[in-house]
Amino acid sequence: MTRETAAPEPGRDFIRDIIDRDIAAGRNSEVVTRFPPEPNGYLHIGHAKAICLNFGVAQEYGGRCHLRFDDTNPVKEEQEYIDAIKRDVRWLGFDWGTHLHYASDYFERLYDWAEHLINAGRAYVDDLPAEEMRMMRGTLTEPGRNSPYRDRSIAENLDLFRRMREGEFPNGARVLRAKIDMAAGNINLRDPVLYRILHAEHPRTGAKWCIYPTYDFAHGQSDAIEGVSHSLCTLEFEDHRPLYDWLIENLPVPSRPRQYEFARLNLNFTVLSKRFLTQLVSQGRVSGWDDPRMPTLAALRRRGVPPAAIRDFVRSVGVARANSTVDIAMFEHAIREALNRIAQRRMAVLRPLRILIDNYPPGVSEELEAVNNPEDPACGRRRIPFGRELYIEQDDFIEDPPKGFYRLSPGREVRLRYGYFVTCRDAVKNAAGEITDLICTYDPATRGGNAPDGRKVRATLHWVSAAHAARAEIRLYDPLFNRPDPGAAGDFFADLNPNSLDVLTESRLEPALADAVVGEAVQFERQGYFCADLDSAPNHLVFNRTVGLRDSWAKARGGAG
């Protein structure tokens, strides 16, 4: 739906270079990737990068991408998250076809492979309590020490491991460890835990298991089972690659996947830590995972961000190996770019100031024609009621205007968009000296917005007819944090922006907006892109501001908007 815009170039990066080489070298007959979320929270914009990369690459190379839940830790995972993740990936525009998988689908095979390792003398059951195991692991600069249980016989290991599975032991009593090298510089190779005892209900396998494979033992093997050719993950797993490879090499797996790491996405003024986002939700600092201020896909959707904007943004950011923090302005740019093309224009007055057209006949109204979207003539036109009493934006009138301000002020003439030229004759004030109304006159000859005598005005204002306007609540959002690097001073919560949500309750909309479809983007002229919120009802309209329009006037006068 993006008009004639040429298909966006896929974007080149080191991952695609690697795939090109692998194909040229005949290493892979097909490209198979996977997006492997753990269902312990909602997907956010950072995940979008991984999703677009994995699904995008598969599409470009005519391969496939699986959606695989990495559900190996039942104490943190929930069905609600599984459902939400599927919904969000689909919404982002990707299709896993028949390839919806779960690491838990492979628990039986993984178990067999664990015994295989035991039989090969490459894994053992360790009785060390977690605390002691930690102490014996050594430090970053000192090697670890072998567990006293490291040299148990294969038979004893097998017996113990089977009894672990049978549920004979309590949580934490024993683990299965790979026998690699306690002196390895890479700590992941110091006899990593492969299985732990967890008497917990699993969202999918229920009570069938009481031992669960760790990420390291499940991930690579799942890749191999599914025939994944390129297992793409973020940088922090780089140190795990030697273990990933060790397991693949020591197990009778059906294929040879390879892991490649890329830098995760970071955004300024934003936190993309599942742990922290979970706290925001559980502590009620936001209304939920889909609170429009959240960086989650569910929240972006509710806020009105189209999936195409997220895809374009992710593509513009690129894929590399250097840690980086992208300016949130780049994301906003992608949103505006997408919305400018598709959003129909409407007029809405956020903070109303009533004006009376003194020389306009009372009790009369007329309809004026407006363009729905100047970027897309196919969107047609609509009629807007005009009358003697109107609302304009409070910001569009200043009694004593500063230099550079060319909107309305006493004695000045401006255009009401698609309407008439009006001149302000007087500002009516209340006892407190606040302006309550403006008295204006209009020029009947300027109907539609042009003066036959060629007279020009400097400004065009949006407006709404008081007699026909719909009332609405409008929610304006600002970043959740008031510093670009939240948490840098030690406490994320201390950096929360207390003004991240501004609720306007007196806003007035042109009548057509009463029929706005929830979630559908619309541009409020001169203001920004908005959409009706989930909370909106016919008798109580609620709109979210997705993103504001660029505002060089606000910028020129120093920010405050």
Next chain:
RNA sequence: UGGGGCGUAGCCAAGUGGUAAGGCAGCGGAUUUUGAUUCCGCCAUACGGAGGUUCGAAUCCUCCCGCCCCAGCCA
């Protein structure tokens, strides 16, 4: 003082020995019935630093500096 990575403009990011793409932001200007959009122009003698190799180095070598990740029975 262990292991693994990464340093190209304010922010992302191409570049893989032949003389620094592109985007965002910013700054000028044109058009404009949205101070929007669109359009035009400007914005790294310079690639973390210092040496070296070479006719030629962001790209190769050496040393140095800085930043990130790893000591979960989380992923």
